[in-house]
Amino acid sequence: MIAEMTSVTALWWAVLFSGFYHGVNPGMGWPLAVSAALMERDHKALPRALAMLALGHFLAMIAILLPFSLMIFLVSWEVEIRIGAGLLVIAMGIYLLINRRHPKFLARVHPARLALWSFLAAMAHGAGLMLVPIYLGICAIGADEVGHLAAQALMGNNIITAFSVAAMHTLSMTVAGGVIAVIIYAWLGLKFLSRTWFNLDVVWALSLILVGLFGIYSAYFGH
């Protein structure tokens, strides 16, 4: 059962799913793409805005994943690192559960600076952290498979994996958000913008806790 759950394929699906989950959440920015196209009276502004949001989100993922990929020289501490990462993610989830306030500094970002806003929003909500246990799971399986490679090669592999995870996740997020943005912009109209909006704050915080628990569990019992 655990072996299945932590299989590489399953973990990559988790990366895709997390992207979809972030993407459909209006709080991660797709309404801004609708707004951009309407404000500029140019439908090309929609993909441009989505690209900016994606760039910011991607950088936020990388900013979180990369430090973990560099820790691989502590290979003998792998389990401890994964447990530590899991605890960190759980802590973020608990923090977001207790502190239900929205970060004020996000409101200071100029509305045209979508990449910056997207980066900060992802950071503030622990969007990158949500990927860490999944990412470390993929790295661990990778390490098992390649056997005892030199640490440097392993690190190289992990950096590539970090970029792939961030890219897959961001792509999935952008497609999910983009599809909704296009449907609202082209067919349904702005009325549906507020109708598709659900308060996911609690679900989001619980997801972080769940992913963190999964990270610790798989570090102990999985790979």
Next chain:
Amino acid sequence: MNLRPDPTFHASPKLAMEAPIENYAFTVMLSPDGSQSDGIAVIDLKPGSDTYGEIVHQVIVPNKGDEFHHFGWNACSSSLSPMSGHAFLERRYLIVPGIRSSRIYVVDVKDPLKAHIHKTIEPEELFAKTGYSRPHTIHCGPEGIYVSCLGGGGKDGTDGPPGIFIMDCETFEIIGQYEMDRGKQDKHYDFWWNLPQDYMVSSEWGLPPQFENGIVPEDLLSNKYGHSIHFWDLRARKNIQTMDFGENYQMALEIRPAHDPTKSYGFCGVVVDTTNLQGAIFTWWRDDDGVWQSKKTITIDPIPADADDLPDLLKGFGAVPPLVTDIDLSLDDKYLYVACWGLGEMHQYDVTDPMNPVLAGKVELGGIVADTKHPNGKDFAFGPQMVEISRDGKRVYWTNSLYSTWDDQFYPNDEGGQMVMADVGENGGLTLNKDFYIDFPKGLRSHQIRLEGGDCSTDSFCYPSV
């Protein structure tokens, strides 16, 4: 916190116009001499209701001498931008400042018939946290609730410039001053903005000694009231341009930007031009180089009058000035309503072309000399003043008091608080509704009106009307 956005939040002005109509109005009641407590009147506007057009509930505050004036919501349609992160706030609380006491009440109107005080912020807290006094205009925006103040620190509010402070939109804790670089701004009155375009515009009335004990004629004749508006980089909190209309344009008050966020223009009403007693409206806009420009697009002439019919203040002039004291723009940016408090007229201008407004309708009611009666035969004290338009643009409500001490100077023999309503014709035109006439409880005057679910001077939209 809701699980879904508040149904009264609308992405665009057009959606707000199509939304269900207002069921209640909330109107300020003030005791001009501080002998009674001020309050908020809840007025039934449900079509077909037995108590339609009647005050069905009152929130009376425990203190006296607050002098209620303007007020606003804790949250509005601006919450629908993901950038503000406040999509799940409720439009539930009215932030009601006392302009004289500097005390602020937060009134819970979730159930309008059981509206009650939720929180009170004492003046000392406001002074300590902001250095400002005399809180006035309320708008809900990116960083929370923004409140403009007419006074700075010290007893008479002249110790330091007045400005805007920010209040948390959930806890109603005062956060602190808004401005990081106020430039030339040294007086304050109204402010509003365009959120996606990230600009704010603020205006000037005068400092507290210039208004609290009545208008100071010497200051007016020497052009010492405000005559500039200020353009701000909203999120950088920086004054980027100060525009002086000219010193004779005394009291640049209400700022009404176009509601559609793709537009970069708006209006500002000027009470009186001291060279000729005209009232004036300026259209302001951003040119292709990003520089703000303005042009006087409406003038309203004074009407000659016998000195015997005029209050002491105006006897020397032999004319009634229009006194443009409030303006309001319909959500489709089509009609600008202009209250001529001195003449006793409410004008409706078609501002489809904002550079060339056309008078489309007019109602005469009250006035210093005209003193026109309501079609129901009753008196209307003072003149048309605070005006509010229904979201759908079909009904226009207004009250009659300007400011306690100023009422007494311009209308020394009048007393009373009234609220009336006019119907807007299919193709413009304005007709007083004979059956809508609210006489406020004895000894209380009325000022700003807020409509349940938002109105034409509360909500800021983040998406264009399409």
